[in-house]
Amino acid sequence: MKGIVFTEFLDMVEEKFSDDIVDTIIDASDLSTDGAYTAVGTYSHTEMLQLVTHLAKETDIEVPALVEVFGHYLFQRFTKIYPMFFADVDNSFDFLQTVENHIHVEVKKLYPDAELPTFETKMLNDNTLELIYISKRPFQNLAEGMIKECGIYYKENIELEVEDNSTDEGMNVRFLITKH
Ligand code: HEM
Incomplete structure (x- = not known):
């Protein structure tokens, strides 16, 4: 890390x-x-x-709550440290869909030894984004805090449903994000 x-x-x-x-x-x-x-x-x-x-x-x-609070904090810090990732994006769904194929790709160029999770994203309808966190490391609560803070950053009312499908092979957590 x-x-x-x-x-x-x-x-x-x-x-x-x-x-x-x-x-x-x-x-x-x-x-x-x-x-x-x-x-x-x-x-x-x-x-x-x-x-x-x-x-x-x-x-x-409890640990999960602390890691989630850290997700909120880290997202706020990233908006300040990496403003370029936010420059052309005006809503949370578009932003969250850039993490896997753009932001974390740039992070990997900057830090080749970074250990990043995989995010699979899919728009289920205009108001619902499915985001699946896949990782060998248990930082799903970090993702949860970051997703929630992303909604706050874009002044949206988003709600999260979390389904943990993790196994001994690794973490697999499905976030269903609904915009109201
Ligand atoms: C400007 C935006 C972002 C930047 C610059 C960024 C950067 C990073 C960096 C530097 C790491 C650490 C890699 C390592 O420890 O080797 C990381 C890990 C992580 N990022 Fe991002 N990230 C961003 C957005 C997000 C968002 C929006 C999410 C949530 C959906 C997210 C979720 C995570 C998680 C959960 C980890 C740790 C996961 C693991 O080890 O499995 N990131 N990111």
């Missing part, structure tokens, strides 16, 4: 919780870097899972 995800995560913990909690979760986790992540470095995604598990213990908020 790219360092930018870790640096943004720790920034979020500092902003929403405290400096002390950042130190506590870093100390409690077995990390390759003692928490000194660089944006361009690459680290095991299991370090993220450790950090978030310790954050859950510190805050009494």
Whole structure:
């Protein structure tokens, strides 16, 4: 997992919780870097899972909810760090359909060692987009937070239905996104 995800995560913990909690979760986790992540470095995604598990213990908020909150935070940050991906898109369905074939492709060019999920998208009707998250890593709640924040960013009223079809082979989570 790219360092930018870790640096943004720790920034979020500092902003929403405290400096002390950042130190506590870093100390409690077995990390390759003692928490000194660089944006361009690459680290095991299991370090993220450790950090978030310790954050859950510190805050009494469950891991899935914390990862989803991070999805909201990360999406907001991406709108600032990567404005070019938003420049020509004026609604969430169009945006979400660019992630697989455009945004994550560019991310991969920028960071060849990025480990990205696969998204299969299909418009079911004018108001419904199906998006399937496929990955070896369990970050479906990150996707959920990002999708919801995407709706907020485009000032739309969207609703999510989530169907988890994951197996031992990997994650497969179907999001049915309806616009009202
Ligand atoms: C400007 C928009 C976006 C940028 C720049 C971006 C960039 C990235 C980067 C750098 C990573 C980390 C890759 C790695 O750790 O090696 C990542 C992973 C991920 N992205 Fe995106 N992304 C964007 C939009 C989205 C959106 C809208 C979604 C949700 C639908 C999404 C879902 C995810 C998920 C769930 C992961 C981690 C998944 C995994 O490891 O399975 N991304 N993205």
